[in-house]
Amino acid sequence: MANNTNTGNPDTFHKQKHKDEMIKQLITFVLMIVFTIIAFVVVLTGMDKFFAIPLLLLLAVVQVGFQFYYFMHMKDKGHEMPSLMIYGGIGAAIVTVLALTLIIWW
Amino acid sequence: MSHDHSLNPETMPHNPEKATLEGKNKFLGLWFFLGGETVLFASLFGTYLALKNSTAGGPSSEELFGLELVFIMTMLLLTSSLTSVYAMYHMKNNDFKKMQLWLGITGLLGLAFLSLEIYEFYHYIHDYGFTFRSSAFGSAFYTLVGFHGGHVLFGLCWLTAIMVRNAKRGLNLYNAPKFNTFSLYWHFIDVVWVFIFTVVYLMGKVG
Numbered sequence: 001m002a003n004n005t006n007t008g009n010p011d012t013f014h015k016q017k018h019k020d021e022m023i024k025q026l027i028t029f030v031l032m033i034v035f036t037i038i039a040f041v042v043v044l045t046g047m048d049k050f051f052a053i054p055l056l057l058l059l060a061v062v063q064v065g066f067q068f069y070y071f072m073h074m075k076d077k078g079h080e081m082p083s084l085m086i087y088g089g090i091g092a093a094i095v096t097v098l099a100l101t102l103i104i105w106w
Numbered sequence: 107m108s109h110d111h112s113l114n115p116e117t118m119p120h121n122p123e124k125a126t127l128e129g130k131n132k133f134l135g136l137w138f139f140l141g142g143e144t145v146l147f148a149s150l151f152g153t154y155l156a157l158k159n160s161t162a163g164g165p166s167s168e169e170l171f172g173l174e175l176v177f178i179m180t181m182l183l184l185t186s187s188l189t190s191v192y193a194m195y196h197m198k199n200n201d202f203k204k205m206q207l208w209l210g211i212t213g214l215l216g217l218a219f220l221s222l223e224i225y226e227f228y229h230y231i232h233d234y235g236f237t238f239r240s241s242a243f244g245s246a247f248y249t250l251v252g253f254h255g256g257h258v259l260f261g262l263c264w265l266t267a268i269m270v271r272n273a274k275r276g277l278n279l280y281n282a283p284k285f286n287t288f289s290l291y292w293h294f295i296d297v298v299w300v301f302i303f304t305v306v307y308l309m310g311k312v313g
Contacts, residue, residue: 010118010199010200014120014198015199018195018198021195022191022195025188025191025195029187029191032184036177036180036181036184036303039303039304039308040177040308043308043312044173049312049313053312056304056308056309057305059304060300060301060304060305064297064300064301067187067293067296067297067300068293068297071187071188071191071293072293072294078124081134082133082134082137085137085138085140085141086137086141089140089141089142089143089144089145090144092144092145093147093148094148096145096148096149096152097152097155098152099152100152100153100156101155101156103156104156104157105156
């Protein structure tokens with residue numbers, strides 16, 4: 001069993017590319033932390049729920065977008081099928097949540 | 107694996123996780139699975155939202171939840187998402203040891219998250235008598251949050267399995283897709299958690 005850990009290391013060009021990508025992901029991470037803190041602060045300040053709930057949902061959607069597009073690379077080329085599948089899932093998810101809540105509330 | 111040069115090439119391609127047909131299929135298969143998982147979690151979220159006020163005289167979400175613990179859990183899981191990004195960064199640079207190190211850190215953060223979740227459930231059951239059977243709210247809460255915790259547990263087992271199995275093998279085109287699919291799954295766990303801390307805990311506190 002050959003240990004090939006050190007064979008074929010990427011060239012400087014690709015190493016730099018990976019580094020640039022990593023910096024973008026670090027910025028994404030910092031933004032996600034900031035959004036999380038904002039969300040917790042919104043709740044701690046006791047904001048009125050008609051403002052707080054849409055704001056919290058918006059913050060969550062943006063964070064999840066970061067997660068999908070940056071951490072999971074959906075912004076990169078060759079992610080048409082993943083987008084189709086995840087948006088298909090999200091579409092069905094919205095209908096599911098609406099159906100279950102509306103059935104009980106009305 | 108050393109007899110198979112197609113999986114152990116002289117020079118690693120730039121995207122080792124998608125260089126083979128099997129790798130491409132694993133990638134698509136996992137995204138297909140995540141699409142389904144989205145619907146599954148949506149049904150649990152829908153149930154929770156519909157039943158969260160049916161407390162049957164027991165504690166309500168405002169009385170029950172403490173934001174400090176949830177905040178720490180959120181930070182742990184968010185950070186573990188970043189560490190798995192680091193692991194994939196080292197995978198693309200063909201640095202197996204550093205990849206294993208960052209995967210290990212990811213696993214430890216996941217374990218810390220899971221321990222806090224178990225403590226949280228224990229706290230609710232012992233100090234509030236709030237159980238799976240105490241109300242419709244209880245059933246919906248433990249099913250949703252517990253299902254996510256189950257996903258974390260499954261992820262930890264998966265991570266341990268691929269780390270141990272490939273420890274001596276080094277990185278090649280056979281296992282790079284495996285590490286990559288794990289990292290996608292782990293990010294998805296974080297996606298679900300973002301909605302749990304928003305919809306269950308924060309919106310539960312707002313009322």
